[in-house]
Amino acid sequence: MYTLKEAANILGVSSSTLRRWEKEGKITSTRTSGGHRRYTTEDLSNVNKNKVKNPKMTIGYCRVSSSDQKDDLKRQVQNVSQYCTANGYSFKIVEDLGSGLNYNKKGLKELIVLIESNFLFK
Structure with a gap:
């Protein structure tokens, strides 16, 4: 599982963007007992590709x-x-x-x- 920072880095967006996407229902996360977000490979793969504005790399x-x-x-x-x-x-x-x-x-x-x-x- 990936932390918020790791997931944002993988997707090429900021942590704030990833939090906003979660509020908008574009991505899901699992919370640790301490309330920290964790993302699975599947969570990251399911991001709506049309919402990501980064150029391909x-x-x-x-x-x-x-x-x-x-x-x-x-x-x-x-x-x-x-x-x-x-x-x-x-x-x-x-x-x-x-x-x-x-x-x-x-x-x-x-x-x-x-x-x-x-x-x-x-």
């Missing part, structure tokens, strides 16, 4: 398999960012740390939400 997915390779991850992010900038892309870098056999990764889930929500260039 290109995603760079960078992953390494262990924490020993964090420097490699930084280099990947830098290289992908430079490539996207040089080509004039509106982009977002999604990072992951962990085995390719583990599909329960935060970055991978974020990437899936972005794809399902139609926020990406095809």
